[in-house]
Amino acid sequence: MNQNARAAMLMTLSMACFACEDTLLKLLSRGLPVGQILLMAGLLGMLAFGAWVALGPEGLRLRELLLPAVILRNLCEAVAGVCFLTALSMGDLSVASAILQALPLLMTLGAALFLAEPVGWRRWLSIVVGFVGVLMIVRPGTEGFQIGSVLALIAVLAIAVRDLVTRRLPVHIGSGMLTASAFGSMAIAGTVLMVLGGQGFAQPGPAQSAITVLAVCFGLAGYITMVIATRIGEIGAIAPFRYSRLVFAIILGVIVFGERPDMWTLSGAAVIAVAGGYTMWRERRMKRQNAARASAGPMQPGKL
Numbered sequence: 001m002n003q004n005a006r007a008a009m010l011m012t013l014s015m016a017c018f019a020c021e022d023t024l025l026k027l028l029s030r031g032l033p034v035g036q037i038l039l040m041a042g043l044l045g046m047l048a049f050g051a052w053v054a055l056g057p058e059g060l061r062l063r064e065l066l067l068p069a070v071i072l073r074n075l076c077e078a079v080a081g082v083c084f085l086t087a088l089s090m091g092d093l094s095v096a097s098a099i100l101q102a103l104p105l106l107m108t109l110g111a112a113l114f115l116a117e118p119v120g121w122r123r124w125l126s127i128v129v130g131f132v133g134v135l136m137i138v139r140p141g142t143e144g145f146q147i148g149s150v151l152a153l154i155a156v157l158a159i160a161v162r163d164l165v166t167r168r169l170p171v172h173i174g175s176g177m178l179t180a181s182a183f184g185s186m187a188i189a190g191t192v193l194m195v196l197g198g199q200g201f202a203q204p205g206p207a208q209s210a211i212t213v214l215a216v217c218f219g220l221a222g223y224i225t226m227v228i229a230t231r232i233g234e235i236g237a238i239a240p241f242r243y244s245r246l247v248f249a250i251i252l253g254v255i256v257f258g259e260r261p262d263m264w265t266l267s268g269a270a271v272i273a274v275a276g277g278y279t280m281w282r283e284r285r286m287k288r289q290n291a292a293r294a295s296a297g298p299m300q301p302g303k304l
Contacts, residue, residue, distance in 0.1 A: 003232050003233055004233045004234055004238065006229075006232060006233070007228075007229040007230075007233020007234075008229070008233065008238050010226075010229035010232075010233075011225070011229040011230075011233070011238045011241040011242065011244075012241050012244045013225050014222045014225040014229060015222070015241065015242060015243075015244045015248060016222075016244070016245075017218045017219070017221045017222030018218070018219070018245055019097065019245050019248035019249045020215075020248075020252070021215050021216075021218040021219045022093060022096075022097065022252075023093060023249075023252045023253075023256055024211050024214055024215035025037060025041070025085055025088055025215050026088040026089065026093055026257070027211060027256070028208060028211055028215070029089035030089075031202075031205075031208060032202055032204060032208060033193075033194060033197070033199045033202065034082070034086050034089055035189075035191065035193030035199055036190065036194060036199065036201060036202060036204075037085060037190065037212070038081055038085060038186050038189055039187050039190035039191055039194065040190075040204070040212050041183075041186065041187075041212060041215060042081075042183045042184060042185070042186035042187025042188070042189075042190055043183075043187045044212065044213065045216050045219060046181075046183040046187060048220060049176055049179050049183060049220075050180045052176055052180075053176040053177050053180055056176065061173075061177065064177060065177075065181050067169075067173075069165055069169055070169065070173070070178070070181065072165050073162050073165045073169070073178065073182070074181055074182055074184070075185065076158045076159070076161045076162035076165065077158075077186060078185040078186055078189035079155070079158040079189075080155045080158035081155075081185075081186040081189055081190075082190075082193060083151040083154045083155035084096065084151070084152060084155035086148070086151050087148040089148075090146070090147060090148035090151070091146040091148025091149060091152070092148075092253060092257070092259045092261070092265075093249050093252065093253040093256075093257060093259065094246075094249055094259055094261045094269075095137060095146060095148065095149055095265055096149075096152040096249075097245060097250070097253075098137050098246055098249075098265060098268065098269035099134060099138070099149060099152040099153055099156060099272075100152065100156055100159075101242075101243060101245070101246050101269065101272045101273055101276060102131070102133070102134050102153075102156055102272050102276065103156055103160060104242075104276040104279055104280050105126070105127050105130040105131070105272070105275060105276050105279055106156060106157065106160035107163055107164065108123055108127060108279050108283065109160075110160050110164045111167075114164060115164065115167070115168075120282075122278075122282055123279050123283070126275040126276075126278045126279045127279070129271060129275040130271065130272050130275035130276055130279070133267075133268040133269070133272035134153065135268075136265075136267055136268030136271065137149060137264065137265050137269065137272075138150070166178070179223065239277070239280040239281070239284070240277045240280070240281075243276070243277065246269055250266075250269075
């Protein structure tokens with residue numbers, strides 16, 4: 001088995017872990033306020049990643065958290081956490097997960113509009129097609145419309161801004177530190193949500209505490225396997241396997257919550273997956289072509 005095959009398996013495992021995490025968080029939202037879930041999960045994740053960073057070669061460098069770009073990134077993380085978890089609590093797991101798959105399209109759009117990255121007509125067309133898929137799922141003004149779909153879309157927008165900001169961060173800021181601070185920002189967002197909503201702290205039962213710990217463990221496992229997959233495999237080879245998260249989410253939604261995604265949702269999800277997959281493939285191809293031109297250099301006199 002070559003490296004790309006191993007990376008593809010790890011990426012699929014990562015997406016399965018994230019789908020399980022979403023499922024457990026949705027289960028928790030049936031008995032606990034969204035703010036409290038964010039507070040509990042955020043604290044556990046911050047402590048786990050903080051310990052990993054402190055004991056590893058990266059080390060804790062708390063001053064880096066005061067950089068404006070890091071603050072903006074954490075703010076986006078908080079908004080995404082609040083909106084996506086609220087979307088899970090209000091709507092279907094399969095619908096929220098399908099809308100989440102529009103992230104690569106939004107990343108390409110944001111890179112073109114705000115980072116001046118060149119985007120050809122093919123990728124512009126794939127972005128338009130992908131957004132048609134989103135409209136097929138959201139269906140504003142119809143009976144199939146869910147307010148959770150709008151919240152999921154806001155979450156995806158926040159994640160896209162977060163990832164675009166991450167591209168501009170100094171290279172010396174480690175991913176472990178960023179992840180630990182992101183969990184911390186979700187804990188703060190959960191606290192603010194509880195205060196603004198006048199929600200008291202509900203004493204979680206043993207089952208709810210266990211589900212919270214298990215959800216964080218799935219999140220950590222998903223993150224670690226995704227990082228390993230990205231490091232050992234080619235991006236173009238493993239990127240399509242990110243869409244396996246949607247498959248796992250639909251299966252878990254049917255088994256755990258009895259969801260029955262309609263044809264509009266399934267068709268829209270398929271449109272988003274095809275458009276996003278093509279966008280990632282096209283971006284990878286363009287990078288390879290540009291790298292090949294750069295390595296070839298200018299033509300030398302006398303050479304054909």
